[in-house]
């Protein structure tokens with residue numbers, strides 16, 4: 501039996517279609533990632549599957565129960581860590597867990613032992629009796645994961661489990677999530693807009709954009725599906741010279757794809773992405789063609805496709821197009837190339 505089965509699930513808020521007829525499944529024991537930019541519909545999807553909001557239409561089964569019909573059963577069988585923290589700051593870590601156990605009707609005799617176990621998993625034994633108000637962001641997040649596991653759910657929902665955490669804490673949380681897999685038949689569905697997180701943690705990933713699933717597979721297959729290498733050029737020139745270059749490239753080399761994107765860096769360079777088999781061998785030819793067309797190549801990079809490239813491939817833009825991340829990275833790498 502599958503942990504989750506979703507078919508044609510849709511949620512509309514007035515005129516906004518937050519989730520648009522998505523279908524997917526999650527196997528038992530699988531970590532499944534919902535990867536998408538802000539506003540893609542990730543939280544809305546989680547909230548429907550956790551029975552916190554009703555779908556507009558579609559069908560979903562979670563841990564063997566049908567949402568909308570057996571909501572009580574669903575709730576008993578899932579754990580959830582919300583995007584926004586929901587701990588009681590005026591209670592200690594242990595008291596927060598205890599409160600949760602009571603709400604879930606766990607038997608008195610097993611509560612202490614369960615608390616000990618989950619605290620151990622997330623390495624918070626030493627801080628269990630401290631007020632949560634004094635916890636760091638990472639400690640709070642870990643405690644929330646512990647809480648989600650208290651009643652031994654069959655499916656655990658993690659909505660942006662590492663949002664806003666520093667790199668080191670994020671790594672630790674990744675390791676806890678990985679270790680959950682060894683714990684038994686727990687299935688995990690996590691949302692993230694961090695590519696590396698989905699890549700590292702998820703057995704399979706659904707890339708979601710504007711409420712729609714645009715791609716779904718293992719990270720390895722998604723990357724492989726693009727084929728070959730990606731040659732990334734930062735360039736300067738006229739649009740006419742760019743058109744000439746792209747025409748020549750397509751004429752002379754068997755490329756899979758070219759993407760031209762204007763004004764990609766803060767210093768004003770444009771970007772040309774070329775997806776091609778055996779990228780290294782093609783570079784000299786591309787450079788000389790650029791020269792002939794009057795396109796100046798400011799810097800160049802070759803890499804095998806990442807999930808970032810997969811997202812770009814399916815949506816035509818970067819996952820964090822509006823954020824500073826792209827600029828920062830590009831700037832970094834231009835500096836690197838100039839050295």
Ligand SMILES: Nc1ncnc2c1ncn2[C@@H]1O[C@H](COP(=O)(O)OP(=O)(O)OP(=O)(O)O)[C@@H](O)[C@H]1O
Pocket residue numbers: 513516517518536537538539540541542543544545583693
């Ligand atoms: N209660 C609501 N009422 C109206 N619109 C909503 C509501 N909840 C979500 N939306 C809209 O639905 C869309 C999807 O939102 P959702 O929170 O699911 O995105 P998300 O992928 O979780 O984004 P983020 O990465 O920022 O958490 C957005 O356009 C959002 O504004």
Ligand SMILES: [Mg+2]
Pocket residue numbers: 542543544583659
């Ligand atoms: Mg969200």
